[in-house]
Amino acid sequence: MSELNSEYDFHIAGASFAGSMLARQLAQKNKKVLIFDFAEPGYRLKCAGGIEMRAFRESGLKVPFVKCSKAVMSVDGQLYEKGIDYAVVDRRELDRASFDAAIQCGAKFAKARYLSHSHSGKTLKILSEGETRELKYRSLILANGFSRAGRNMFISPYSIATNEIIEGESPYPESLLFVFESGEMNGYYWIFPMPGGRLNVGAGAVTHLKDIKEKLLRFKKKHSLTGKIIEKGGGVIPLFPSIFPDSNGAVHFGNSAGMVQPITGEGLKYICRHAPAFAGIISEGRGGVNSYWLSSKCFWKLFMASIILRICFCGGNSGMRIYNLLAKTSMNLLNWRRI
Numbered sequence: 644m645s646e647l648n649s650e651y652d653f654h655i656a657g658a659s660f661a662g663s664m665l666a667r668q669l670a671q672k673n674k675k676v677l678i679f680d681f682a683e684p685g686y687r688l689k690c691a692g693g694i695e696m697r698a699f700r701e702s703g704l705k706v707p708f709v710k711c712s713k714a715v716m717s718v719d720g721q722l723y724e725k726g727i728d729y730a731v732v733d734r735r736e737l738d739r740a741s742f743d744a745a746i747q748c749g750a751k752f753a754k755a756r757y758l759s760h761s762h763s764g765k766t767l768k769i770l771s772e773g774e775t776r777e778l779k780y781r782s783l784i785l786a787n788g789f790s791r792a793g794r795n796m797f798i799s800p801y802s803i804a805t806n807e808i809i810e811g812e813s814p815y816p817e818s819l820l821f822v823f824e825s826g827e828m829n830g831y832y833w834i835f836p837m838p839g840g841r842l843n844v845g846a847g848a849v850t851h852l853k854d855i856k857e858k859l860l861r862f863k864k865k866h867s868l869t870g871k872i873i874e875k876g877g878g879v880i881p882l883f884p885s886i887f888p889d890s891n892g893a894v895h896f897g898n899s900a901g902m903v904q905p906i907t908g909e910g911l912k913y914i915c916r917h918a919p920a921f922a923g924i925i926s927e928g929r930g931g932v933n934s935y936w937l938s939s940k941c942f943w944k945l946f947m948a949s950i951i952l953r954i955c956f957c958g959g960n961s962g963m964r965i966y967n968l969l970a971k972t973s974m975n976l977l978n979w980r981r982i
């Protein structure tokens with residue numbers, strides 16, 4: 644309760660990967676930072692934990708990982724492979740390590756739920772221990788993820804994914820396996836090898852959301868993935884990047900700014916890459932976040948990918964066929980090997 648006050652340079656809503664990465668960067672610049680979240684960091688399995696090796700190393704976080712040197716893509720039964728350099732971590736451990744690093748650098752943490760803020764009054768409404776409170780803030784960062792509540796699927800498209808950590812060995816060791824099937828669902832499946840003889844296995848879709856759990860069950864059966872379930876998770880993936888992450892008196896970062904690659908679901912890499920730049924800009928009080936973001940290669944990559952996905956997924960299963968055709972064409976162009 645005592646940490647919850649107005650005496651900070653930065654109030655950050657959301658203590659998951661994005662919030663804690665930014666908090667660490669700001670605390671390292673001697674800024675007074677409060678991160679608040681309604682839940683304990685690392686409490687929930689939110690993703691498959693695949694992260695580009697370079698970004699993972701640059702994050703400086705020490706958590707167990709499996710090195711993956713191949714991506715294997717199955718498109719309508721046709722297999723392709725490509726050399727990559729990725730790590731697979733337990734996402735809960737990554738969040739916890741990032742959070743601990745922020746606290747070690749001097750950031751403070753409080754359990755509270757962000758409710759709203761007023762740009763003009765620079766006030767923040769939060770819910771803490773059952774009470775609504777109002778705080779003054781100097782700078783507010785919203786790293787509170789993405790919620791599909793109240794979203795219109797066409798204007799703000801999103802994907803939904805479910806995943807599990809199970810015991811077992813991957814049929815494709817040291818590889819990230821992605822499976823795309825036309826006609827079955829508007830989506831994809833994956834199997835990632837994890838440290839400790841475990842697998843992260845999941846299914847994601849843009850439509851037909853209701854039966855996604857059954858699809859995952861069927862996928863596991865098909866691949867004889869019968870190991871004990873250790874943890875279940877999943878979440879919503881925004882399929883469009885924010886055009887103005889600094890808007891209405893707050894800077895949005897991570898999922899809250901749509902910083903996720905809609906085609907592969909990658910977000911951790913972008914958070915690692917852009918946390919130092921976002922922290923650098925906002926710590927100097929310059930209003931350059933939007934121009935930095937709009938002139939970044941990352942924004943345009945995510946923007947173009949989101950347009951392609953929108954076009955494909957408007958068409959239901961025919962859209963999935965177009966998507967798979969595009970995937971095959973680009974894999975041929977990008978020198979994926981057929982296996």
Ligand SMILES: Cc1cc2nc3c(=O)[nH]c(=O)nc-3n(C[C@H](O)[C@H](O)[C@H](O)COP(=O)(O)OP(=O)(O)OC[C@H]3O[C@@H](n4cnc5c(N)ncnc54)[C@H](O)[C@@H]3O)c2cc1C
Binds near residue numbers: 659786789803806897
């Ligand atoms: C199934 C699945 C698999 C994925 N696989 C990968 C992958 O392999 N690699 C990859 O790079 N990306 C992957 N992603 C995307 C990745 O999960 C996101 O990019 C990443 O979680 C974004 O982190 P974040 O901190 O912005 O948001 P989140 O992880 O969603 O964290 C938001 C935080 O804000 C808190 N919060 C929410 N509302 C409030 C509130 N009102 N007040 C206070 N706190 C609040 C939440 O408790 C949470 O701690 C996957 C996503 C899914 C769903």
